[in-house]
Amino acid sequence: MDFDWLFFTEVTLAGLGNSALLSLTGLAFVLIYKATRVVNLAIGEMLMIGAYLFFSFTAGMGLPPYAAIVLAILGGALLGAAIERAVIRPMLGEAAISVFMVTIGVGSVLIGLAEIIWGAEPTALPDFMGKTPIFIGDAYVSRKVVIGFTVSAVVIALFLLAFRFWRGGVALRATASDQAAAYSCGINVPAVFSVAWMFAGAAAAGAGILVGAVGGIAPTMGVFGLSALVVVIVGGLDSIAGALIGGILVGLLEAWCGTYLGGEYKMLATFGLLMLVLMVRPYGLFGTVEIERL
Amino acid sequence: MRIGTLKETYAADEALFDTRTQKAWLAVLILALGLFPFVAGEYWLYIACLVAIHVISTTGLNILTGFTGLVSLGQAAFMGVGAYTVAVLEARLGTPTLVNLLAAGFVTAGVGALVGLPSLRVKGLYLAMATIAASFILHFVFANWTSVTQGVSGINVAPARIFGFEMARPAQLYWLVVPIMLVSVLAAANLFRTRIGRAFIAIRDRDISAEVLGIPLLRYKLMSFALSSFYAGLAGGLWAYFFRVVTPESFPFVYSIFFLAAVIVGGMGTILGGILGAVFMTMVPEVLKLAVGLLSPVLPDAVAILSPVRTIVFGGLIVGFLIFEPHGLAEIWRRTRRFFHLWPFKT
Numbered sequence: 001m002d003f004d005w006l007f008f009t010e011v012t013l014a015g016l017g018n019s020a021l022l023s024l025t026g027l028a029f030v031l032i033y034k035a036t037r038v039v040n041l042a043i044g045e046m047l048m049i050g051a052y053l054f055f056s057f058t059a060g061m062g063l064p065p066y067a068a069i070v071l072a073i074l075g076g077a078l079l080g081a082a083i084e085r086a087v088i089r090p091m092l093g094e095a096a097i098s099v100f101m102v103t104i105g106v107g108s109v110l111i112g113l114a115e116i117i118w119g120a121e122p123t124a125l126p127d128f129m130g131k132t133p134i135f136i137g138d139a140y141v142s143r144k145v146v147i148g149f150t151v152s153a154v155v156i157a158l159f160l161l162a163f164r165f166w167r168g169g170v171a172l173r174a175t176a177s178d179q180a181a182a183y184s185c186g187i188n189v190p191a192v193f194s195v196a197w198m199f200a201g202a203a204a205a206g207a208g209i210l211v212g213a214v215g216g217i218a219p220t221m222g223v224f225g226l227s228a229l230v231v232v233i234v235g236g237l238d239s240i241a242g243a244l245i246g247g248i249l250v251g252l253l254e255a256w257c258g259t260y261l262g263g264e265y266k267m268l269a270t271f272g273l274l275m276l277v278l279m280v281r282p283y284g285l286f287g288t289v290e291i292e293r294l
Numbered sequence: 295m296r297i298g299t300l301k302e303t304y305a306a307d308e309a310l311f312d313t314r315t316q317k318a319w320l321a322v323l324i325l326a327l328g329l330f331p332f333v334a335g336e337y338w339l340y341i342a343c344l345v346a347i348h349v350i351s352t353t354g355l356n357i358l359t360g361f362t363g364l365v366s367l368g369q370a371a372f373m374g375v376g377a378y379t380v381a382v383l384e385a386r387l388g389t390p391t392l393v394n395l396l397a398a399g400f401v402t403a404g405v406g407a408l409v410g411l412p413s414l415r416v417k418g419l420y421l422a423m424a425t426i427a428a429s430f431i432l433h434f435v436f437a438n439w440t441s442v443t444q445g446v447s448g449i450n451v452a453p454a455r456i457f458g459f460e461m462a463r464p465a466q467l468y469w470l471v472v473p474i475m476l477v478s479v480l481a482a483a484n485l486f487r488t489r490i491g492r493a494f495i496a497i498r499d500r501d502i503s504a505e506v507l508g509i510p511l512l513r514y515k516l517m518s519f520a521l522s523s524f525y526a527g528l529a530g531g532l533w534a535y536f537f538r539v540v541t542p543e544s545f546p547f548v549y550s551i552f553f554l555a556a557v558i559v560g561g562m563g564t565i566l567g568g569i570l571g572a573v574f575m576t577m578v579p580e581v582l583k584l585a586v587g588l589l590s591p592v593l594p595d596a597v598a599i600l601s602p603v604r605t606i607v608f609g610g611l612i613v614g615f616l617i618f619e620p621h622g623l624a625e626i627w628r629r630t631r632r633f634f635h636l637w638p639f640k641t
Contacts, residue, residue: 039419087613087617090617091616091617094616094620096418096419097363097365097418097419097422098616098620100365100419100422101365101554101558101612101616102612102613102616102617104367104551104554104609104612105555105608105609105610105611105612105613105616106609106613107609108548108551108605108606108608108609108612109605109606109609109610109613110609111602111605111609112602112603112604112605112606112607112609113602113606114602115599115601115602115605116599116602116603116606120601120602226426226430229423229426230423230427233420233423264434264437264438265434267430267434268430268431268434271426271427271428271430271431272427272431274423274424274427275412275424275427275428275431278412278415278416278420278423278424278427279411279412279414279415282412282415282416282420292502
């Protein structure tokens with residue numbers, strides 16, 4: 001059998017679109033982890049709420065898509081801040097495992113709320129990107145995937161620039177490297193925590209809109225967050241570059257396995273990769289190896 | 295008011311049940327458990343069996359999470375392994391019930407030890423991720439290894455049979471599930487009076503210190519995984535006999551969260567906590583169902599919101615207990631007991 005290179009290219013391009021979304025979600029995750037050392041298992045649910053907010057603003061209230069995107073992202077930021085203030089702040093100083101379990105609880109609450117407010121049935125987001133396909137060379141790519149990829153890439157680049165040059169970004173990196181030292185330099189650490197959660201919430205909501213536009217929305221779409229979790233574990237929990245490269249790896253792996261082996265192998269491949277990385281390189285490709293002292 | 299108990303020997307100090315009051319209450323409890331099937335209706339026996347199965351599984355998870363400090367989100371998947379073992383043995387070989395249950399325990403213990411292998415390199419949150427991965431991979435195996443598990447259509451399980459006595463209904467199954475629960479809880483309580491159990495606790499408190507003290511970390515962590523999975527497998531096997539059909543969807547990821555919630559709500563690191571947590575978390579949905587039944591004349595679509603409300607309540611309980619009562623129901627129980635001990639003085 002001849003190997004169909006054109007088809008392979010198309011699958012790979014679609015996979016790259018998914019990669020960008022995974023990287024964006026992974027970035028939201030890393031943002032929280034870097035600033036607050038919280039492993040946030042509710043990131044997928046925050047993403048899901050963002051997508052549903054967008055759905056409400058467009059389909060429910062009939063707002064134009066661009067206003068709805070802005071509102072949904074603001075809503076996501078608000079949600080992030082609310083979660084941080086209500087449940088993460090009281091857990092300051094508790095064992096990392098406890099905080100981790102709190103985020104599991106938060107995720108569960110968010111799923112339940114979404115089911116009550118919007119119903120458990122999956123729905124499609126109103127189309128706002130147009131349907132004309134785009135051709136790169138001979139390869140056909142869906143417009144949504146291209147837009148998703150571009151937007152994610154731009155947002156990730158903006159985040160990277162913000163970390164490098166913006167005062168708040170520098171404060172965040174300072175907090176990440178040494179909380180006490182950051183405090184004594186006059187950085188308002190609690191504010192940094194809130195800001196990190198807000199930005200992560202906004203990024204997650206944005207990713208949610210894009211994910212929803214490609215694959216439809218449902219209260220269970222938070223499962224996407226589990227893939228994003230694999231991304232950051234593969235890349236290293238506290239590495240932004242890791243989130244990017246991990247996202248590309250996982251996205252391509254999912255696309256190839258999903259196409260050539262069948263959809264049910266997607267999860268298997270993703271989690272198989274996770275197990276492999278945990279066994280071979282526990283702190284991910286670019287993560288910091290933690291040194292423990294007694 | 296009761297004053298402190300005086301212990302004169304080490305044996306008395308180490309005893310599982312130390313005071314006479316405690317023993318008396320325990321006897322009352324056993325008696326109540328023995329009389330329960332004669333006074334309770336079918337529905338309550340159904341609940342009792344379900345609670346007992348959950349108690350076994352929660353106690354297992356408590357050994358791993360509460361006593362050894364390794365968070366696992368794979369307990370439901372492990373139960374699935376046990377349930378499938380029983381179902382396959384029952385359907386293919388028709389071996390006796392007790393043999394099947396033991397086999398379920400041992401097979402699951404093996405799978406659990408395998409899943410625990412990443413603890414060779416990683417711990418804490420990373421390990422929790424590994425158990426999430428394992429639970430999805432196991433789910434995939436259940437759904438796609440059709441020659442053994444019959445895929446999504448699932449396997450029907452013949453009723454349990456002990457010495458020719460068939461146990462198809464909760465009223466009969468009660469006599470199988472509850473004694474097994476009692477034995478396994480007792481075994482777990484005794485475990486923490488032995489070297490192995492103490493080693494688990496040392497690992498939880500500070501694994502590096504434990505290693506310095508001469509506890510081989512990997513061996514004990516794997517042992518903890520295997521033990522915890524043995525309990526899960528046993529519970530899963532009973533589950534298979536209880537519901538009589540096993541499908542891949544019987545053990546979803548949220549079921550694992552349910553067990554983690556039960557351990558947290560009950561109280562991590564106490565045997566009593568595992569029991570209280572399992573009872574409480576099993577009763578919550580039933581109470582919600584009752585409330586929905588009462589509300590249905592006023593609120594016509596009350597039944598539709600039952601499942602999301604349950605999800606919210608589960609999540610809320612996890613968050614609430616972790617923030618406000620990290621030691622769980624066991625701590626509330628201890629405080630209440632203390633109050634009565636010291637009454638009329640203030641604690």
